Amino acid sequence: MAFSANLEMVDSEARITLEGELDAAVAGQFRQAIEQAVQQKPQKLVLFMNNLQFMASAGLRVLVFAKQHMGSEVAIYVIGAIGPVLNTLQMSGFQQAVYVQESYP
Amino acid sequence: MVRQSIPANLAALSDIRRLVHQGCQEVGLDQAATYRLTLAVDEIATNIITHGYEESGLSGDVVVSIERTDRNLIVTLEDTGIAYDPRTRGMPTAEDLDKPLEDREIGGLGVFLALQDVDHFDYQRCNNVNRNIFGMNLA
Numbered sequence: 663m664a665f666s667a668n669l670e671m672v673d674s675e676a677r678i679t680l681e682g683e684l685d686a687a688v689a690g691q692f693r694q695a696i697e698q699a700v701q702q703k704p705q706k707l708v709l710f711m712n713n714l715q716f717m718a719s720a721g722l723r724v725l726v727f728a729k730q731h732m733g734s735e736v737a738i739y740v741i742g743a744i745g746p747v748l749n750t751l752q753m754s755g756f757q758q759a760v761y762v763q764e765s766y767p
Numbered sequence: 768m769v770r771q772s773i774p775a776n777l778a779a780l781s782d783i784r785r786l787v788h789q790g791c792q793e794v795g796l797d798q799a800a801t802y803r804l805t806l807a808v809d810e811i812a813t814n815i816i817t818h819g820y821e822e823s824g825l826s827g828d829v830v831v832s833i834e835r836t837d838r839n840l841i842v843t844l845e846d847t848g849i850a851y852d853p854r855t856r857g858m859p860t861a862e863d864l865d866k867p868l869e870d871r872e873i874g875g876l877g878v879f880l881a882l883q884d885v886d887h888f889d890y891q892r893c894n895n896v897n898r899n900i901f902g903m904n905l906a
Contacts, residue, residue, distance in 0.1 A: 683781060683784070685777075685780045685781070685784075685809060685813070686777050686780065686813040686816075686817065687777035687778050687780050687781070716784070716802075716805070716806070716809075718806060718809050718810060718813065718877070718880075719810060719813075719876040719877035719879075719880055720813070720877075722876050723874075723876070725868060726868050726869075726871045728868075729867075729868035729869045730868070730869050733869075734867065734869050738868075745799070746798075746799065746802040746803075746806075750806065750880065753879075753880060753883060754864065754876050754879075754880065755859075755863075755864030755865055755866075756868065758865075759867060759868045760868075
């Protein structure tokens, strides 16, 4: 499945739906969605990952970029991530920096 | 044994992952181990393409070999980019991994994930060729 990152603003929330395989070749698309979201000054970033089948460290780097550009007060939610993606977040120490939920809200 | 030469560009990463995935399926590796091996190979292939070739002004191929031994599935990546042993890179410490995201270094996680994810890893440099060798135990 081709990668896609679709941003939707709902009130003060930036909601991004990630689908497909997130590797270094396509991480720029995710980063672009984050950059668009930053301009909207959201209070919360919600990432829907139900259909994200693969995430390399390039995806983690975009999460760091998001936190550094949105500010520490903007909470990041990871919704519906599959086990191996959650495992990558956990191994990298990211799980304690984001809110992990099966569904949203 | 599968042996395939793939042009070293980031768009080819998905082809490399597909080859590894097929190799895992053929030997009956479980889903979790398949994902871990695929991620490890993807991370090192990304480094080879980005640092070994592109940033060094070089071009070339990544040769992917997959073979089964009695006890292991072995994936080997060969390239002619600059010499680089991933094991020499400093790994993030527990303290690093504990830092808030906004204080994180942006790099270093790829090699960390790669080396953590496989059962065996080796690197060799012979005749100007880098060989990154990944092994997964078979049940």
